[in-house]
Amino acid sequence: MSWTKEAAFLKLQEIYTDKVMQDEKRRIFQQVYRHLYEHLEDLAVKSGLKEETKKQLKLFKEYTFMPGDNLFQSMRYVFLIARGEKETDPAVTQSHLKRIYRSLFQPAGLKNPYIPDSFWTTPLGVACTVAEKGVEAVYPILDEIELDL
Numbered sequence: 001m002s003w004t005k006e007a008a009f010l011k012l013q014e015i016y017t018d019k020v021m022q023d024e025k026r027r028i029f030q031q032v033y034r035h036l037y038e039h040l041e042d043l044a045v046k047s048g049l050k051e052e053t054k055k056q057l058k059l060f061k062e063y064t065f066m067p068g069d070n071l072f073q074s075m076r077y078v079f080l081i082a083r084g085e086k087e088t089d090p091a092v093t094q095s096h097l098k099r100i101y102r103s104l105f106q107p108a109g110l111k112n113p114y115i116p117d118s119f120w121t122t123p124l125g126v127a128c129t130v131a132e133k134g135v136e137a138v139y140p141i142l143d144e145i146e147l148d149l
Helices: 005-015 018-042 051-063 071-082 090-105 117-121 123-133 135-148
Strands: none
Touching: 005 123, 005 135, 018 071, 018 090, 018 123, 071 090, 071 123, 090 123, 117 123, 123 135
């Protein structure tokens, strides 16, 4: 299909429903949460989280909302751009992308994140691509989606 920016954003709006975005936030939350516990175990403080903190994290996962400036807010930001909201400040976009990449793909000891190719086909990966490179960069992915329908 020959995509225009408008048609691509309409398709992304159709794809990125609130449910899809919430499911993706839960999936990412689970990964980061598991990673946190692995590192607590590495530091021999697996029981280092207070019960109150555990309850709070459970609520964050359930409602896919965490107050303040955090990973969930960065995910929300790139999802909204993928749905067609205009970028207000490229520096803010870069800050959100950097947080996502660092949180998910920067192991201890590495200066830069290592992002696997499989990430770019996930809902979050596609949203990050749109935020970083523009909607034109995901035309091939949209073509694949259209072929699968």
